[in-house]
Amino acid sequence: xxxxxxxxSRVICKSGTSVKIECRSLDFQATTMFWYRQFPKKSLMLxxxxxxxxKATYEQGVEKDKFLxxxxxxxxxxxxxxxxxxxxxxxYICSAxxxxxxxxxxxxxxxxxxxxxx
Amino acid sequence: GENVxxxxxxLSVQEGDSAVIxxxxxxxxSNYFPWYKQELGKGPQLIIDIRSNVGEKKDQRIAVxxxxxxxxxxxxxxxxxxxxxxxxFCAASIRRSGGGADGxxxxxxxxxxxxx
Numbered sequence: 510x511x512x513x514x515x516x517x518s519r520v521i522c523k524s525g526t527s528v529k530i531e532c533r534s535l536d537f538q539a540t541t542m543f544w545y546r547q548f549p550k551k552s553l554m555l556x557x558x559x560x561x562x563x564k565a566t567y568e569q570g571v572e573k574d575k576f577l578x579x580x581x582x583x584x585x586x587x588x589x590x591x592x593x594x595x596x597x598x599x600x601y602i603c604s605a606x607x608x609x610x611x612x613x614x615x616x617x618x619x620x621x622x623x624x625x626x627x
Numbered sequence: 628g629e630n631v632x633x634x635x636x637x638l639s640v641q642e643g644d645s646a647v648i649x650x651x652x653x654x655x656x657s658n659y660f661p662w663y664k665q666e667l668g669k670g671p672q673l674i675i676d677i678r679s680n681v682g683e684k685k686d687q688r689i690a691v692x693x694x695x696x697x698x699x700x701x702x703x704x705x706x707x708x709x710x711x712x713x714x715x716f717c718a719a720s721i722r723r724s725g726g727g728a729d730g731x732x733x734x735x736x737x738x739x740x741x742x743x
Binding site (some may be wrong): 513515541545550551552553554555558568580591602615616617618619621623 | 661663668669670671672673676716730731732733734735736738
């Protein structure tokens with residue numbers, strides 16, 4: 510089955526620094542990946558759609574310069590939280606489309622990355 | 628854009644009983660409705676999904692029903708077991724003719740508690 514790997518699973522950083530989170534599709538190619546943010550005991554909020562070889566599409570209210578997305582290959586998308594502040598602390602989850610033999614195109618999620626900004 | 632409402636926010640049932648979680652959606656163009664199970668500290672795992680061309684789908688103890696006219700869909704878990712305890716999210720998206728899907732819009736989640 511499809512596996513999406515996220516790294517790191519946990520990261521703690523100081524306020525003002527930047528943090529990069531990687532999302533990899535391990536056994537399939539993903540032209541499109543999605544980045545979500547989840548607050549404790551809350552739902553997942555779509556932040557942006559990452560498209561291989563082109564600019565990401567951001568949801569309304571998400572700062573493009575704050576959350577930099579790069580999708581340089583068919584198996585890797587990265588989310589960089591720039592100049593992080595405590596309010597950026599959250600659980601970030603990526604997902605990728607997987608078609609497989611059935612062509613079902615379901616969305617498979619990574620295990621998430623918990624960011625804590627001190 | 629799409630808006631997905633999910634109820635209840637918390638559901639406690641006795642082991643062996645059934646659990647039902649309900650969702651409504653607003654965008655009539657949505658045609659793909661997955662359900663995800665999320666355990667603490669982990670990413671969501673797809674447990675079942677349904678497309679708008681069918682009204683019901685079943686996979687062992689789990690079933691999903693869809694009413695396109697009313698724009699609501701439900702998750703049914705029968706013979707609940709302790710390992711079913713988790714947060715369940717419904718979602719909706721528009722699946723394009725080329726096979727891709729837009730990003731999912733999630734409901735707020737239901738914390739399912741199975742009482743032994």
